[in-house]
Amino acid sequence: xxxxxxxxxxxxxxxxxxxxxxxxxxxxxxxxxxxxxxxxxxxxxxxxxxxxxxxxxxxxxxxxxxxxxxxxxxxxxxxxxxxxxxxxxxxxxxxxxxxxxxxxxxxxxxxxxxxxxxxxxxxxxxxxxxxxxxxxxxxxxxxxxxxxxxxxxxxxxxxxxxxxxxxxxxxxxxxxxxxxxxxxxxxxxxxxxxxxxxxxxxxxxxxxxxxxxxxxxxxxxxxxxxxxxxxxxxxxxxxxxxxxxxxxxxxxxxxxxxxxxxxxxxxxxxxxxxxxxxxxxxxxxxxxxxxxxxxxx
Numbered sequence: 165x166x167x168x169x170x171x172x173x174x175x176x177x178x179x180x181x182x183x184x185x186x187x188x189x190x191x192x193x194x195x196x197x198x199x200x201x202x203x204x205x206x207x208x209x210x211x212x213x214x215x216x217x218x219x220x221x222x223x224x225x226x227x228x229x230x231x232x233x234x235x236x237x238x239x240x241x242x243x244x245x246x247x248x249x250x251x252x253x254x255x256x257x258x259x260x261x262x263x264x265x266x267x268x269x270x271x272x273x274x275x276x277x278x279x280x281x282x283x284x285x286x287x288x289x290x291x292x293x294x295x296x297x298x299x300x301x302x303x304x305x306x307x308x309x310x311x312x313x314x315x316x317x318x319x320x321x322x323x324x325x326x327x328x329x330x331x332x333x334x335x336x337x338x339x340x341x342x343x344x345x346x347x348x349x350x351x352x353x354x355x356x357x358x359x360x361x362x363x364x365x366x367x368x369x370x371x372x373x374x375x376x377x378x379x380x381x382x383x384x385x386x387x388x389x390x391x392x393x394x395x396x397x398x399x400x401x402x403x404x405x406x407x408x409x410x411x412x413x414x415x416x417x418x419x420x421x422x423x424x425x426x427x428x429x430x431x432x433x434x435x436x437x438x439x440x441x442x443x444x445x446x447x448x449x450x451x452x453x454x455x456x457x458x459x460x461x
Contacts, residue, residue: 205361254322
């Protein structure tokens with residue numbers, strides 16, 4: 165895949181994650197965390213299988229590729245459970261911005277550990293994206309400044325969990341990229357998501373909730389289809405993008421989905437944020453747009 169195609173894939177991931185996480189939060193609150201994860205995995209297993217079944221034997225037979233895929237699955241499952249818990253209890257317009265600190269961690273790993281080549285301008289723009297995200301994090305109220313230091317009420321619910329999920333996600337970004345480069349994007353995502361579906365499905369059966377989930381699908385099929393398809397589209401697009409672009413650039417572009425998801429939370433979910441948070445959303449989207457334009461040239 166060439167660089168312009170990588171940019172297109174990154175933009176597709178941006179849009180799919182922006183809308184997909186909005187629907188994922190609704191699914192989590194309606195059906196549950198494991199249920200949402202199972203449905204995403206089941207969708208991937210069924211829909212992507214016709215495209216990957218020929219390449220699966222070689223991917224599994226290669227010890228290095230198989231090991232990386234398994235590690236990626238474990239990281240993905242842990243991160244998803246923590247993030248979904250944060251989305252269940254916190255506002256999407258604040259939880260996702262905190263979660264997006266994965267950008268900084270991913271960029272550092274890709275540049276310092278993987279030694280990827282990124283220009284100074286790209287790094288600066290990635291930093292601006294991160295700065296914009298930080299502006300969205302803290303919920304400010306009417307307390308005086310001298311009262312804020314001794315209370316945690318200025319922090320939105322779910323922030324701690326979102327921060328932990330960010331660490332998992334940064335590692336997931338890196339290992340998904342490595343998995344996609346060792347095998348191919350579709351095979352990597354199928355393996356990881358199918359693993360998520362099987363694990364969460366077994367867990368649901370053990371808890372006696374599998375039947376309840378199945379009965380809840382017909383009346384919520386539009387929501388289930390939306391969250392499952394969009395999340396898979398986002399991950400496949402990301403996996404394709406990182407085969408053509410540096411991981412740091414790809415994540416910086418796709419991370420602006422936070423701004424889109426936050427806007428959906430504000431205008432559709434009727435969530436309240438202050439002017440500083442709105443400014444952060446705008447700054448994030450502008451910096452990501454410029455980064456996209458200069459990286460695609």
